[in-house]
Every structure is written in C-alpha cells, then in structure tokens.
Amino acid sequence: xxxLWQVAVHSAVMGAIFYAWVHRVDLPSGRTKRHLLMLxxxxxxxxxxxxxxxxxxxGERLAWFDSVRVADVPLVSGVHLYHVAxxxxxxxxxxxxxxxxxxxxxxxxxxxADVPEWLWPLVRGRAGWAQCTVAVSPLPSxxxxxxxxxxxxxxxxxxxxLAALSAPDVSLAIAHEHAHWVEGRWWKSHLLFLARxxxxxxxxxxxxxxxxxxxxxIACDAVAAAGRDPATLVxxxxxxxxxxxxxxxxxxxxxxxxxxxxxxxxxxxxALPPATIIAAAGLMLLVLPWIV
Amino acid sequence: MDRLKGLFALVLxxxxxxxxxxxxxxxxxxxxxxxxxxxxxxxxLDDVRRLAGFSPLxxxxxxxxxxxxxxxMTFSFHPRPTFVIVWRAGDQYLSVTQxxxxxxxPHPPLAQPLATVPDATWWTDGVRSQVIVARGExxxxxxxxxxxxDLTRLVDTLTAY
Numbered sequence: 378x379x380x381l382w383q384v385a386v387h388s389a390v391m392g393a394i395f396y397a398w399v400h401r402v403d404l405p406s407g408r409t410k411r412h413l414l415m416l417x418x419x420x421x422x423x424x425x426x427x428x429x430x431x432x433x434x435x436g437e438r439l440a441w442f443d444s445v446r447v448a449d450v451p452l453v454s455g456v457h458l459y460h461v462a463x464x465x466x467x468x469x470x471x472x473x474x475x476x477x478x479x480x481x482x483x484x485x486x487x488x489x490a491d492v493p494e495w496l497w498p499l500v501r502g503r504a505g506w507a508q509c510t511v512a513v514s515p516l517p518s519x520x521x522x523x524x525x526x527x528x529x530x531x532x533x534x535x536x537x538x539l540a541a542l543s544a545p546d547v548s549l550a551i552a553h554e555h556a557h558w559v560e561g562r563w564w565k566s567h568l569l570f571l572a573r574x575x576x577x578x579x580x581x582x583x584x585x586x587x588x589x590x591x592x593x594x595i596a597c598d599a600v601a602a603a604g605r606d607p608a609t610l611v612x613x614x615x616x617x618x619x620x621x622x623x624x625x626x627x628x629x630x631x632x633x634x635x636x637x638x639x640x641x642x643x644x645x646x647x648a649l650p651p652a653t654i655i656a657a658a659g660l661m662l663l664v665l666p667w668i669v
Numbered sequence: 670m671d672r673l674k675g676l677f678a679l680v681l682x683x684x685x686x687x688x689x690x691x692x693x694x695x696x697x698x699x700x701x702x703x704x705x706x707x708x709x710x711x712x713x714l715d716d717v718r719r720l721a722g723f724s725p726l727x728x729x730x731x732x733x734x735x736x737x738x739x740x741x742m743t744f745s746f747h748p749r750p751t752f753v754i755v756w757r758a759g760d761q762y763l764s765v766t767q768x769x770x771x772x773x774x775p776h777p778p779l780a781q782p783l784a785t786v787p788d789a790t791w792w793t794d795g796v797r798s799q800v801i802v803a804r805g806e807x808x809x810x811x812x813x814x815x816x817x818x819d820l821t822r823l824v825d826t827l828t829a830y
Contacts, residue, residue: 390686390690393686394679394682394683394686397682397686398675398678398679398682401678401682402675402678404675433706433707433708433745433747434708436706437705437706437707437708437709440694441687441690441691441694442687442690442691442693442694443694443706445704445706446693446694446697446698446701446704446705446706447693447697447704449701449703449704450697450701450704451701451703649674649675650671650672650673650674652672652673653672653673653674653675653676653679656673656676656679657676657679660679660680660683664683664687668690
C-alpha cells in the first residue's frame with residue numbers, strides 16, 4: 378500500500394514538473410514528447426521502490442516532503458484527506474476497468490468473408506503483414522483498427538469506411554494502422570499499457586497514457602502521410618471527426634490535435650536533444666526519492 | 670550548451686515545485702501538529718504536554734547511577750500517540766514508553782502478573798527486565814537493565830509530570 382501511494386505521489390510531482398516544463402519550452406508533438414510521457418509512466422515505479430524510505434523516521438528527519446502530512450490533514454467528522462484519496466483511487470480504478478480494460482476484450486463484430494479482393498494487396502504487401510488477416514465489420518461509420526499479436530495481426534475495416542473512402546484513401550488509412558506495428562511501436566505501447574494498469578488508481582497515469590496514445594497516433598499519421606499530400610489524411614480525419622459523437626469530447630479533441638499537427642508540418646522529433654531527456658530522467662531519479 | 674537545450678528551465682521548475690512542497694511540508698504541522706509522523710525529538714516534558722495533550726507519567730524512583738537528565742525524549746503520533754523517555758549511563762539504562770489507547774503492547778507468553786501491582790505484567794530477557802502496566806487510558810512499558818526487584822518500585826512511583 379505504501380509503495381502504491383509513493384508511486385502516485387512521485388507520478389503527480391513528476392507530472393506537474395514535466396507539464397510546466399513542456400509548456401515553458403513550448404514542446405511540440407513528436408519523439409521528445411513521447412519519451413517524456415514514457416518516463417512519466419515508468420520512472421515513478423522505480424523511484425518509489427528506492428529502499429529505506431518507508432519508516433516514519435525518514436519522513437520526519439530526512440525527507441524533503443512527507444506526503445503523509447498532507448494525507449493526514451483532518452477535514453470534517455473524522456474524515457481525513459487520505460479518505461478522499463482512497464475514494465479517488467477507487468473511482469479511477471473503476472474508470473480504468475470500464476474505459477480501458479473491458480473494451481480490450483470487446484472486439485468489434487467482424488467477418489473474414491466478403492473482403493473486397495482489392496484490399497488484400499494493400500494489406501499483405503506491407504512489411505511484416507504477409508500473413509495479416511482482414512475482416513470486415515458491419516459498422517456504418519468509418520473505422521479501421523487492428524487486433525492480434527505481432528506476426529498474427531488482423532486488420533478490421535468497417536463497411537462505412539469501404540463505402541466512404543476511395544481505394545487510395547483506404548490505402549492511406551491502412552498505412553497508418555500498419556505504422557502501429559513497426560519500429561517496436563506495438564511492444565512499446567503494450568508495455569506502457571501494462572505500466573499504466575499497474576497505476577490504474579491515480580489520475581496522472583491515466584492522463585500520461587492518453588497523451589502518449591495521441592502522440593502515437595500523430596507519429597503514425599506522419600509515417601502514413603510521408604511522401605504524400607497530408608491534406609488527404611486531414612480530409613479523412615475530418616470525415617471521422619464529423620461522424621464522432623459530439624459528446625465524446627476526448628476523441629474529438631484527439632482528432633483535432635492530429636489535424637493541427639498534420640496541417641502545421643507534422644511532428645518535430647528532435648525538439649530537444651537526447652542528452653536533455655537523459656539528464657531530465659537523471660534529475661528525477663535523483664530528487665524524487667526524497668519525497669515520501 | 671545546445672546539447673542540453675531546455676534543461677535549465679527544467680531545473681528551475683523542479684526547484685520551484687520542490688520549494689513549494691517544502692513550504693507545505695513545514696507549514697502543515699504548524700496548523701495540524703498531529704500530521705507529523707514522528708518520532709519527534711522533544712526538548713522538554715512541557716513540549717510533550719503541548720504536543721500530545723497529556724502529561725507524561727514518570728517513575729519518581731530513579732537510581733542515581735542513571736543520572737538526573739534523560740538522554741532522549743521522543744514522541745510519535747502514529748500509530749498511537751506514544752512518548753518514550755530514556756535514561757542511559759554506560760551499560761545501565763531505563764526506558765519508559767507511554768502509549769495512549771490501543772491494545773496491550775506485545776509481551777512474551779511466559780510473562781506473569783507483577784505481585785502487589787494490579788494490571789501489571791512482567792518478564793525478563795537476559796539482563797533486561799520489562800513490565801507493562803495499565804494506567805487509565807495509557808499503557809506504560811518499562812524496559813531496564815536494573816534488577817527485576819526494582820520493577821515494582823518503578824511502577825509504584827509512576828507520577829504524572
């Protein structure tokens with residue numbers, strides 16, 4: 378329990394620092410931002426495990442900041458701030474199960490029959506996708522998704538996408554989906570999802586993982602649009618945007634951001650030098666253990 | 670410096686946030702003293718009364734060999750408000766732990782009632798003699814290198830400061 382609390386505290390502090398930093402240096406979307414979000418999801422699991430910090434004497438005499446003091450602040454009728462933290466943690470866990478874990482078990486209904494012949498070469502001609510299965514979903518909206526494991530991928534295309542998009546547009550959308558499976562992106566995003574599930578009870582991890590997912594989409598957009606007119610992908614994204622329920626603010630916000638990045642010339646992968654990222658990680662490793 | 674572009678801003682922001690956290694760390698106990706985890710070193714018995722809200726119970730009988738002044742006094746709010754005072758001189762020591770509320774502190778199964786003193790349980794462990802006694806809402810645990818025969822006298826002379 379102490380470890381989980383420490384992870385949440387370190388993540389919150391690191392999240393606040395990185396959030397302020399990203400705004401201060403006006404960091405654009407790209408590899409640098411992805412690396413910072415990866416650090417934010419992984420480093421607190423490490424710094425919270427630094428031994429020798431769990432007893433009260435460390436918090437009292439050596440710690441720079443003892444979060445238990447804040448958690449122990451009394452509110453009303455015997456309720457302390459840590460009761461509120463527990464409640465928030467419980468709500469976050471339910472939210473994670475409902476919004477992230479359960480959907481991963483619900484595959485869209487799709488059939489491998491009735492796959493248009495022209496789709497196969499667009500899919501199986503891609504690196505590593507020679508064995509990729511294609512399935513058609515009866516959904517009337519534009520939807521392309523992938524499922525499975527590396528080497529056993531399945532591409533799901535909705536009837537709405539086949540009806541609304543031309544063959545070159547579908548090819549572009551497939552290029553985007555394919556980009557999720559190359560250069561280790563599939564492994565990275567799934568390992569980070571595991572790190573995220575370990576931190577299902579605190580909001581910083583939820584925010585960091587969602588930001589990472591948007592950055593991944595932006596990176597895959599850039600791969601798909603490379604050598605083509607980005608306006609084509611922008612047009613497809615705007616079609617999806619129009620079909621998205623206006624109440625789904627998060628999904629529409631993510632689509633808007635992807636369009637904005639494509640329109641402004643794509644992500645900037647070298648916004649900060651690698652040495653800065655390494656130094657930032659080192660600084661966090663150095664200072665966070667002094668918070669308990 | 671281009672190799673570390675942006676790092677200075679990160680250091681400044683980290684310093685700022687850590688400064689704010691330190692202010693919170695220091696100021697919360699000023700308003701809510703019980704949020705300190707302890708053990709807190711206390712300078713005088715009056716501090717104990719101020720911090721804990723109760724008067725320390727001390728044995729009036731203390732052999733001169735232990736000296737007049739205690740060698741350490743600490744107080745913890747968690748898990749129960751507990752005051753510990755220790756006199757030590759060479760190999761000789763006397764430690765009195767006063768815990769407010771909660772279950773009886775752990776003691777070995779062979780511990781036995783202390784004759785003539787109700788609600789007291791004592792035992793020895795090598796040269797150590799120990800006794801736990803209930804006094805009102807408190808559990809008092811005395812741990813000493815003094816001979817077991819002194820336990821009764823120590824308990825009998827417990828007096829509020």
